[in-house]
Amino acid sequence: MTRLLDFFRFLGAQVVERIWRLGYFTRFAVAVLFKSGAALVRFQLTLREIWFAGVLSLIIILVSGLFVGLVLGLQGYEILQRFGSAEALGTMVALSLLRELGPVVAGLLFASRAGSAITAEIGLMKATEQLKAMDMMAVDPVARVVAPRFWGGVISMPLLAALFSSMGIFGGWLIGVVFIGVDDGAFWSSMQASVDFRHDIWNGIFKSIVFGVAVSLIAVFEGYDSEPTAEGVSRAITRTVVTSALTILALDFVLTSFMFRGIS
Amino acid sequence: MNRSMLDLWVGFFVAIAIGAMLFLALKVSSFSGIEMQDAxxxxxxxxxxxxxxxxxxxxxxxxxxxxxxxxxxxxxxxxxxxxxxxxxxxxxxxxxxxxxxxxxxxxxxxxxxxxxxxxxxxxxxxxxxxxxxxxxxxxxxxxxxxxxxxxxxxxx
Amino acid sequence: MSDDNILVNIENLQFDYGGKPVLRGINMRIPKGRVVAIMGGSGCGKTTLLRLIGGQLRPTAGKVDVAGETVSDMNHAGLYAFRRRMGMLFQFGALFTDLSVFDNVAFPLREHTDLPPALIRDLVLMKLQAVGLRGARDLMPNSLSGGMARRVALARAVALDPALIMYDEPFTGLDPISLGVIGQLIRHLNDALGATSIMVTHDVQESLQMVDYIYFISEGRVVAEGTPDEIRHSRDPFVHQFVEARVDGPVPYHFPAPDWSHDLAAG
Structure with a gap:
């Protein structure tokens, strides 16, 4: 009987803790938005964070995009030629990249490259009392440190996703047209005929914007909320990557079910 | 990393990303319903x-x-x-x-x-x-x- | 001492952390222009006291008045306006690791003033000259020694010529030379700026040489106070233990535990 009560007590404590943390996260998110003035007016602050989140992620995004495209080209051709429709390779590569793989894989890479770096930086600033020192100098750390990193991530993510998709399509073209010998004209025209700008490309960009907001917010929150010790910071980094990955995949399902419902 | 180098790299990054978006818009896709005139x-x-x-x-x-x-x-x-x-x-x-x-x-x-x-x-x-x-x-x-x-x- | 000469007035200050009392009624009156040391063993609530004065924590009861205003009654904007007239040196300097020495000292000036870059440069070099590190302006914080980092942080803390400067353990982890340098700098900057300094430390010998007044805190209360001369000749057992660094005394060597023979028998 007491074991049962203990179990319910444990369950209740877990639920209360989760809800409390969610509320805290929401308040933090609202505070970041309200204190974004400096990050947007003194844009140099945000520019530096675009450099950290965007430019430094370029290599991993471009290389991964290329390889994903190459694999899509190989596997796609292998399957499509069984049905005698190898010309549809362009369509298959482009649609899978633009709708799903581009935003999702770029988002996962962004979370592990830029998101973890953002958490580490803010966490270390907290652990070494830099945030407290800033607060004592009458400079709001949320406005000066958190908001520029958030916006840097939000701006970088859709750009990275677009680069990832373009690189992937290039990779698919390289395998399909250059190495295997699918007709160049058929590759591009079948792609153009079935990829719709608003429906496919814009929805993909919209997804990447949503993922950018989610990952950046999780990264700055975990850093700001981390325990101010070396161990606490490393735990926060792990949480950023895990939470971001799960959030991206869950959001992707929700967004996809809204965007592509009832349309073939 | 001094400031002008940083500006340069960010500018470069944004430019190629916009190039990629233009590529997606013009080469990869078609605009449905947008290019119709006086329909x-x-x-x-x-x-x-x-x-x-x-x-x-x-x-x-x-x-x-x-x-x-x-x-x-x-x-x-x-x-x-x-x-x-x-x-x-x-x-x-x-x-x-x-x-x-x-x-x-x-x-x-x-x-x-x-x-x-x-x-x-x-x-x-x-x-x-x-x-x-x-x-x-x-x-x-x-x-x-x-x-x-x-x-x-x-x-x- | 007349009332308008008092810069910091602390009355019956109490603070609980997670239901556990940390401060249990502190009273202090710190006059303008003085350097005051607050001493006590590790974990006795000294740093908490500084954060209460700076408004980063709210007291459970009692109040802190600085220049006639109650810190805990200030709103966010008022608190930030108040902190611009206040400098603080953190335990390990807390320099911004992504900024150079120059940019660290320039940080408060750039954030709070619209001064032209040339003037900011002159002001920063002036502060760095005062701490003897004008030549280190282009170094990054991770290439500084502990003592140098502390001096840069000191230059940053006084960048806006504050009326009140607080030091959190300024001597921790320094070699004897750096320790003496920091001690002299604190005294010198305080007198040159006409500021008031509050220093939290457990370094007795260094403090006795340079401060005007000392408070001893133990278990959340002020247990002794006086000028360095009074402290040196104090008969108070706590002060005696602290100044002479005795192992046992009013501050027990043993953590509270059940009777030793009882524990042995239980095994």
Missing amino acids: YTVQARFDNIGGLKIKAPVRSAGVLVGRVTDIHFDNDTYEALVEIRIDGRYTFPKDTSAAINTAGLLGDQYIGLQYGVDERALSAGDTIKKTQSAVVLEQLISQFLFNKAAEGQDKE
Whole structure:
């Protein structure tokens, strides 16, 4: 009987803790938005964070995009030629990249490259009392440190996703047209005929914007909320990557079910 | 990393990303419904539209001339009422007929316009009178089997 | 001492952390222009006291008045306006690791003033000259020694010429030379700026040489106070233990535990 009560007590404590943390996260998110003035007016602050989140992620995004495209080209051709429709390779590569793989894989890479770096930086600033020192100098750390990193991530993510998709399509073209010998004209025209700008490309960009907001917010929150010790910071980094990955995949399902419902 | 180098790299990054977006917009995709000029809407009634969907292409002589914008069921005549938006650059005679065709054997369905002989042109709000319903493959097959069976009975 | 000469007035200050009392009624009156040391063993709530004065924590009861205003009654904007007239040196300097020495000292000036870059440069070099590190302006914080980092942080803390400077353990982890340098700098900057300094430390010998007044805190209360001379000749057992660094005394060597023979028998 007491074991049962203990179990319910444990369950209740877990639920209360989760809800409390969610509320805290929401308040933090609202505070970041309200204190974004400096990050947007003194844009140099945000520019530096675009450099950290965007430019430094370029290599991993471009290389991964290329390889994903190459694999899509190989596997796609292998399957499509069984049905005698190898010309549809362009369509298959482009649609899978633009709708799903581009935003999702770029988002996962962004979370592990830029998101973890953002958490580490803010966490270390907290652990070494830099945030407290800033607060004592009458400079709001949320406005000066958190908001520029958030916006840097939000701006970088859709750009990275677009680069990832373009690189992937290039990779698919390289395998399909250059190495295997699918007709160049058929590759591009079948792609153009079935990829719709608003429906496919814009929805993909919209997804990447949503993922950018989610990952950046999780990264700055975990850093700001981390325990101010070396161990606490490393735990926060792990949480950023895990939470971001799960959030991206869950959001992707929700967004996809809204965007592509009832349309073939 | 001094400031001008940072600005340069960020500028470079944003420029190639915008280049990638332009590539996606211009080379990879087409704008549906955006490039149509002075489009006009006409209606057509079908007994059966098969698997026709909104945004399906409307073609004449194989060329894309418009899109299906709305499909609903008319409860008075028990027919499907299909709205078609046609690019304003193209005009068709008033007695043009519409048929629901299939691209390839199992491909998507589209509306094909077959021109008529009337001197007046089809204009906004008009209804296409002559229509040909979608070919439903199952019906076709069952009809074929039924005929074969009937032939077999005749021979006996 | 007349009332308008008092810069910081602390009355019956109490603070609980997670239901556990940390401060249990502190009273202090710190006059303008003085350097005051607050001493006590590790974990006795000294740093908490500084954060209460700076408004980063809210007291459970009692109040802190600085220049006649109650810190805990200030709103966010008021608190930030108040902190611009206040400098703080953190335990390990808390320099911004992504900024150079120059940019660290320039940080408060750039954030709070619209001064032209040339003037900011002059002001920063002036502050760095005062701490003897004008030549280190282009170094990054991770290439500084502990003592140098502390001096840069000191230059940053006084960048806006504050009326009140607080030091959190300024001597921790320094070699004897750096320790003496920091001690002299604190005294010198305080007198040159006409500021008031509050220093939290457990370094007795260094403090006795340079401060005007000392408070001893133990278990959340002020247990002794006086000028360095009074402290040196104090008969108070706590002060005696602290100054002479005795192992046992009013501050027990043993953490509270059940009777030793009882524990042995239980095994």
